[in-house]
Amino acid sequence: MSARIQTWMWAAQRLSAIVLAIAVLVHLGTIIYAVQGGLSGTEIVARVAGNGSWLAFYVVFVAAVAIHAPIGLRAVLIEMTPLPARAVDVVVTVALVSIAWTGWSAAFGLYGLGVS
Amino acid sequence: MAALITPPRNHPTYWAFMVHRLSGVLLALFLPVHFQTLSTAISDAAAFNAFLDWSQAPMVKVAEAVLVILLAAHLTGGLRLLAIEFLPWRDWQKNLVATAAALSLAVGLIFLVNGM
Amino acid sequence: MEKTLDVSIWRGKDDGAYVSYAVPVRESQTILDVVTYVQRRLDATLAYRFACRVGMCGSCAMTVNGRPRWTCRTHASRVVEDGRLRIGPLDNLPRIKDLAVDMAPFFDKWAAAGGQFQGDTTRTDDFANVQPDSTQRQHAEKGIECIGCGVCYAACDVVRWKPDYLGPAALNRAWTLHNDERDTGKDERLRAVAGDAGCHACHSHQSCTEHCPKHLNPTEGIAGLKRATLLAALKGRL
Numbered sequence: 001m002s003a004r005i006q007t008w009m010w011a012a013q014r015l016s017a018i019v020l021a022i023a024v025l026v027h028l029g030t031i032i033y034a035v036q037g038g039l040s041g042t043e044i045v046a047r048v049a050g051n052g053s054w055l056a057f058y059v060v061f062v063a064a065v066a067i068h069a070p071i072g073l074r075a076v077l078i079e080m081t082p083l084p085a086r087a088v089d090v091v092v093t094v095a096l097v098s099i100a101w102t103g104w105s106a107a108f109g110l111y112g113l114g115v116s
Numbered sequence: 117m118a119a120l121i122t123p124p125r126n127h128p129t130y131w132a133f134m135v136h137r138l139s140g141v142l143l144a145l146f147l148p149v150h151f152q153t154l155s156t157a158i159s160d161a162a163a164f165n166a167f168l169d170w171s172q173a174p175m176v177k178v179a180e181a182v183l184v185i186l187l188a189a190h191l192t193g194g195l196r197l198l199a200i201e202f203l204p205w206r207d208w209q210k211n212l213v214a215t216a217a218a219l220s221l222a223v224g225l226i227f228l229v230n231g232m
Numbered sequence: 233m234e235k236t237l238d239v240s241i242w243r244g245k246d247d248g249a250y251v252s253y254a255v256p257v258r259e260s261q262t263i264l265d266v267v268t269y270v271q272r273r274l275d276a277t278l279a280y281r282f283a284c285r286v287g288m289c290g291s292c293a294m295t296v297n298g299r300p301r302w303t304c305r306t307h308a309s310r311v312v313e314d315g316r317l318r319i320g321p322l323d324n325l326p327r328i329k330d331l332a333v334d335m336a337p338f339f340d341k342w343a344a345a346g347g348q349f350q351g352d353t354t355r356t357d358d359f360a361n362v363q364p365d366s367t368q369r370q371h372a373e374k375g376i377e378c379i380g381c382g383v384c385y386a387a388c389d390v391v392r393w394k395p396d397y398l399g400p401a402a403l404n405r406a407w408t409l410h411n412d413e414r415d416t417g418k419d420e421r422l423r424a425v426a427g428d429a430g431c432h433a434c435h436s437h438q439s440c441t442e443h444c445p446k447h448l449n450p451t452e453g454i455a456g457l458k459r460a461t462l463l464a465a466l467k468g469r470l
Contacts, residue, residue: 003427007465010432010458014201017194024191028184032227044157069144075435076141078428079393095144102151109158125389129438137435200436202459205452 001089009071016068023061050114055107062103070095132216136193139186146183185224192216237312239266241278242320245327250318251275263303263311264292267319267331280331287445290381294331295320300386302445322386338382338401345402346424349409350417360414372411375404375453377446384440384450396429400440400450403431407453410460422457422464431457 034043048054070092077088157164170176196212235257240250253270264282271278282292287305294303297311297318308317325333353360362369384400385391391399398406406425409415425431431454440450464470 001428003423003430004465004470006427006432007461007470011462011465014198017198021191021195021198024187028187028223028227031184065147069140069147072140073144075433076137079390099147099151102148102155106151106154106158109155113158125437125439127439127442129436129442130389133435133437197436200451201455205449205455 001085009074012067013071016064019060019064020068023057023064026057027061045110045113048110048114050111052111055111058107058110059104062100062107065103066096066100069099128214132193132196135189135217136197139190139193142186143183143190181224181227184227185220188220188223189217192219235315237266237308237317238315239270239317239319241267241270241331243278243330245329248330250320257308261308263294263296263301263306263308263317263319266308266317267294267303278331279329288379290379290383293322293381293383293386295322295386300383300443302381302383305445322382324386324388324391325382333382335380335382338385338399339380341398341402342380342405344424345398345406345430346409346417346421347402347405348417349412350415350420352416353414362413366413368411368413371453371456372408375408375448375450378404378448379446381445383443383445384448387439387443389437389439390433390435394429394433397433398425398430400434400454403434403457404448404450404453407456410457419464419469422461423470425457426461426465426470431461434458 034047048058073095074088074092077083077091078085081088083091153164153167156167171180193216196216199206199212236254237257239253239255241253242248243251253274255266255269255274258265264285267278267280268282271280280292280294282304283289285292285304287302290302292303293300295301296303296306297313299311300322301311303319311317319331321327321331321333325335325337328334364373378401380401382401384404388397388400390397403425406421410418410421415421427433434451434454436451436455438451441448441452444450461470
């Protein structure tokens with residue numbers, strides 16, 4: 001992996017960090033608000049199902065996490081485990097794909113509950 | 117383990133790094149659990165409501181507050197890093213560490229209190 | 233009965249051991265005084281380095297009670313714990329014998345980070361007109377006092393975790409040259425300092441800044457290199 005690619009990876013991680021800073025504040029705010037009086041499945045679905053804005057928000061949120069977390073984990077694995085570079089890259093790619101897949105599935109799935 | 121806190125590592129900006137790394141790893145491990153739970157909400161409403169009932173237990177409430185603190189800690193620590201990397205250097209940085217820590221704790225406590 | 237210090241000094245190479253010596257307490261004695269006493273009066277086989285003994289050359293850096301320091305500028309009274317001192321070689325560098333380490337990797341990385349000035353004028357050209365209060369020059373001034381003592385390198389955890397990491401001193405040097413408006417090797421240097429072995433590996437622990445005896449700030453310089461390499465990548469020059 002060239003120094004140029006690593007530079008872009010660093011940039012991607014910082015950019016996704018900025019996106020996440022905003023998304024997390026929204027998410028935390030929503031959760032704190034939503035948890036008042038107890039959390040219920042109906043309430044979550046009512047808020048998100050069929051709502052295009054929430055879908056868009058979560059799609060972007062998941063994408064940012066899928067970029068941010070694997071690159072962060074990569075540093076931890078390289079620095080604190082004996083795993084060779086090749087193996088680390090595989091683990092990180094798997095993490096990226098699975099976060100994106102499961103996260104987007106959840107977002108679209110919740111949205112889909114309100115569309116018939 | 118002692119090697120992690122003995123000098124030359126016994127200073128605030130090093131602890132800030134440790135908190136940031138630890139919270140990042142724990143959050144990354146939490147993500148699959150989170151997405152899995154959400155997919156239950158979509159596919160199996162009964163199971164999801166059973167999960168929500170279980171999550172009312174005090175220990176779970178505390179665990180959730182811990183998660184929120186981890187998230188807030190990672191966020192505020194990350195903002196501090198973004199400031200270091202992108203803004204002109206300021207020597208009162210160490211105050212930012214304390215501010216970040218205080219904010220995270222405050223957010224976590226708000227969450228805990230709100231959910232009761 | 234004069235007071236003595238209980239001084240443990242690393243003897244040997246990688247599989248050696250700490251050996252205890254009793255060193256008489258003297259007023260204003262430095263750690264270098266302590267080590268010198270041991271070598272001259274107690275055990276002539278002790279190997280250690282020093283030169284100027286007044287905080288100018290950086291040769292005497294060692295690990296004292298866990299922290300990398302200049303031993304000539306560290307008063308024993310300031311760092312002694314319960315009448316005990318523990319003195320070892322600098323971390324993160326190959327050991328030669330006792331307190332002497334091989335500085336070659338440190339300086340090899342200095343060179344690998346583009347630590348040489350590249351110019352394009354000759355003696356027949358006019359002097360460069362550098363404004364001392366320009367932002368660039370101020371950045372350079374903040375880092376040029378480095379004497380290559382290795383304390384920051386020994387303190388850095390990323391150096392410990394990643395053997396290829398160029399380290400704070402080499403990157404600090406690259407940053408000062410990057411800000412030298414006379415230098416013509418900037419593109420090449422940015423290529424040399426980008427990536428996993430370069431500035432992007434720094435996590436801003438600031439152990440380097442914490443321990444630098446000249447109060448330099450490699451973390452700040454490395455952050456600057458991160459911005460510079462990003463700009464270069466955006467312009468297609470990396």
